[in-house]
Amino acid sequence: MSAVLSASKQPVIGITTYRQQAKTGVWDVDAAFLHSGYIESVTRAGGIAVLLPPQPATIDIAEQVLDGLDGVLFAGGRDVDPARYHSTPSEFTDQPDTRRDEWEFALVNAALRREMPILFICRGAQVLNVYRGGTLIQHLPDVVGNTEYQRGKAEFTEMSMTVAPGSMLETIVGSTVTGLVYHHQAIDAVGSGLTVTARSDDDIIEAVEIDDYPFGVAVQWHPEVTSDTDARLFDALVTAARTDRSNA
DSSP states (O other): OOTTSOTTSOOEEEEEOEEEEEEETTEEEEEEEOOHHHHHHHHHTTOEEEEEOOOOOOHHHHHHHHTTOSEEEEOOOSOOOGGGGTOOOOTTSOOOOHHHHHHHHHHHHHHHHHTOOEEEETHHHHHHHHHTTOOEESOTHHHHSSOTTOOSTTOOEEEEEEEOTTSHHHHHHOSEEEEEEOOSOEEOSOOTTEEEEEEETTOOEEEEEETTOSSEEEESSOGGGSTTTOOHHHHHHHHHHHHHHHTO
16 A cells, blocks of 8 residues: 555545546537546545546556555446356347446456455446356346336336345345345346345345455445435445555
């Protein structure tokens, strides 16, 4: 850890971003951007948010980026390329964003080797699972028979999830948690070294965590939308990052 990052300073949390065509004012450009809810959630919890836009992906570059961070948050976004888990795209799967996939897979590789505190949200949970050799359900309506997990038009669905006893997630949110979901894909076969820690009433996996790891929690719902009233996951991430730095 850099000597500049003393234990008295706020933890620095890197957050992955979109990078795609976007319009602002008179401009229609390739842009890196992120829902402000992620940034506000981290800063409200006492961290400093730093954005990590997709860029040329090598382990060396990822390592240099992580040198300046105390924790990482993998944010939501477009579907992971099915080629990553040896599958062909369904008709409902997003056009792959290979630039973001390559960047985030390099980051997760480097972060896990350092045992950095990490929180994975929605797409982030799927990135972790695929990185660890797992697979994804490409379109949940084909499994559950409805579109409740992603109604469309940016309309979240409130769902209750049952949390696994004894899990790290249970210590953070308790035995049940209500979250806002907006995902048409979900974890199918669970990746190596991951344990399922929350399921919906439909038995869809809504959270996993990394076995024998200081802080590695992955959720399918969107806590950044409700962190003004329930910031427990972000508080836990920032606390873990602060503890990790003070022990370095």
